[in-house]
Amino acid sequence: MDQGLVKPSVHLRSFCKMSILALTVIIRLCQYVNKKKDQTRGSILMKTQIVASIATLPLALAGVFLAPQSAGAADFGTSWDGSGYSLQELLDGITTDGPGVDTVNDQTGYEWFTSTATGNSTASFMFEIAGYAPDNIFGIYNAAGTKIQLFGGANDEGDSSYFTFLADGSVSVSTIPFAPGASVPTTSPSYNFYTDFGNEFGFYLTNGGGQTFYTQNALNNGGYQQAVVYEGDDATTMALPGKAPGLFTDNEFIIAFEDLWVGGHTDRDYNDLVVMVESIAPASVPEPATLFGLGAVAVGLVASRRSQKNS
Numbered sequence: 001m002d003q004g005l006v007k008p009s010v011h012l013r014s015f016c017k018m019s020i021l022a023l024t025v026i027i028r029l030c031q032y033v034n035k036k037k038d039q040t041r042g043s044i045l046m047k048t049q050i051v052a053s054i055a056t057l058p059l060a061l062a063g064v065f066l067a068p069q070s071a072g073a074a075d076f077g078t079s080w081d082g083s084g085y086s087l088q089e090l091l092d093g094i095t096t097d098g099p100g101v102d103t104v105n106d107q108t109g110y111e112w113f114t115s116t117a118t119g120n121s122t123a124s125f126m127f128e129i130a131g132y133a134p135d136n137i138f139g140i141y142n143a144a145g146t147k148i149q150l151f152g153g154a155n156d157e158g159d160s161s162y163f164t165f166l167a168d169g170s171v172s173v174s175t176i177p178f179a180p181g182a183s184v185p186t187t188s189p190s191y192n193f194y195t196d197f198g199n200e201f202g203f204y205l206t207n208g209g210g211q212t213f214y215t216q217n218a219l220n221n222g223g224y225q226q227a228v229v230y231e232g233d234d235a236t237t238m239a240l241p242g243k244a245p246g247l248f249t250d251n252e253f254i255i256a257f258e259d260l261w262v263g264g265h266t267d268r269d270y271n272d273l274v275v276m277v278e279s280i281a282p283a284s285v286p287e288p289a290t291l292f293g294l295g296a297v298a299v300g301l302v303a304s305r306r307s308q309k310n311s
Contacts, residue, residue, distance in 0.1 A: 251280065
């Protein structure tokens, strides 16, 4: 069985290297200014202006390396679940018309999203082929790390979760459980309300062992890709479990997680929890906290240098 590992995002690694380089240049220039005490005040100000310009380099690099398509393509392994249970086979099994989804070549690399719904965004539970199925938790998280559960271990194929983003940043969530193939809910819908969440988010999965994985690769241990994301093509018709056939449109996304750490012993089949979410769109990945830290250090060095020269 192929046990190769997925490499961390090339963009993320390049961004880190360039940020370190920029910080090194800033420090060297500050040292140079310090040594040139016999220069005129005008020359010193010119040098500090150069330093200040370079201090913005990490922020500029962020725009290049943190685009919505920053994730690479996942490297699929051979599913431990046997014949008929690969993600490709599962999606082919519910495709009734059109080109379908190519699980290798149709990966979007999207990591971060926003809601486009005037009312609800909807998550439909598709598949869960996992030993952790009774315990897995699926939901959304924001840039502050706040998590909202959409599905839990009791949910299965056919269940739906409706989440509404309100103008004040609050989110209401209602999850409706259906028995596989049933048209009537098995129990009353659950309802939860969350404040100060906002309207941008990623998706997460917490497995029965307590490990949490994110659509944002940089948040995963080792930077590994734990989820694959597919966008509708307006040409493929699918019949989700318990649902009538419908067109897979471009505001619908399939989020498919691997629930074991990709850097360890796992089959990398990404069929462990699969959900379709509608009325969302990709958004720019939020900047990591370390990015602002680099900028603050650089500006602090420049301010300190000016203070010493003016004293």
